[in-house]
Amino acid sequence: MAKRSITPHSLGANGQNGGARTLIERAYEQLRADIIEGRLAPGEKLRVEHLKDHYEVSAGTLREAITRLVSDALVVAEGQRGFRVAPIALEELEDITRLRVQIETEALRQSIQAGDSAWREAVQAAYAALSHAEPIVPARRREWELLNLRFHEALLSGHASPWTLRVLRLLSRHSERYRSVGMHLPGSQREVHAEHTEIYEYAMAGQDARAALALEAHIRATPDALIRALREGRITLPSADAHQVGEALLA
Incomplete structure (x- = not known):
């Protein structure tokens, strides 16, 4: 799975990054697409320190995006243990x-x-x-x-x-x-x-x-x-145990 490149908007006149919210939005959309399309499996642990490199954003930006996905019920917060992709059933x-x-x-x-x-x-x-x-x-x-x-x-x-x-x-x-x-x-x-x-x-x-x-x-x-x-046994529901998509991202 190739890295998700997110290009920041140009810096403002004061040198501050005016595209911070856009970076969060893009990370959110890309994470959401990866969850919906199964590249991040149901039950998969979302390790921010590893995934930030994959999506090429800061840890803070990625956490903001993940928090939005918690509101969408696509990600589950586990207290101090971080986040997981919501299970599917x-x-x-x-x-x-x-x-x-x-x-x-x-x-x-x-x-x-x-x-x-x-x-x-x-x-x-x-x-x-x-x-x-x-x-x-x-x-x-x-x-x-x-x-x-x-x-x-x-x-x-x-x-x-x-x-x-x-x-x-x-x-x-x-x-x-x-x-x-x-x-x-x-x-x-x-x-x-x-x-x-x-x-x-x-x-x-x-x-x-x-x-x-x-x-x-x-x-x-x-x-x-x-x-x-x-x-009829024609399919099984995807899960983290069935295919370790997230683990491949960390390799």
Whole structure:
């Protein structure tokens, strides 16, 4: 795994580094991507003194980035013992899924009922942009994740609720690792674009109950597929014991 080079912004006139926050943001994004895509395995210990060289930032900058990942529930703080990548488990995915179904389907119904012409235009634009990125391919997964989030948030924007969006963003960020695993399921027959199209068409037709049912099926598709694959022995969930990604970084 090659080093992550982070180039600081130019120094200000007073000689101070004006890009400190940008360095933290970049380290955060790169760490987050490595966790979601499995290069840093669930349960892996994050040794700051070693990883700072890998990401080419200071220990302080890396700790700031890791602290943000704790807030995202992607990293677990272990008191004085440092940090580990949060574990991954089907029980957790099922819990996340239940919460998303409860919160997001009701928010969608309210949004459709209250949505105006500006809401319709926002949903149409988000759907069109997402459609250009589908079907999903692993190489463009990060782009798709962003467009997918924008589409789901546009659907809910007809009935503004900042706290609903905050909660759903947290759930979405934490479930990305499961979606990443799901994309590599052997023999997967899922048609994600067709699922999005069904939700979109019901929303545009004002059929809030049908749109909510389609959204629930869409949310449940990944955990259902993972559970089936695990039961059939086609996959195992990643873990630090299964592949020592972090140890390779220290070599």
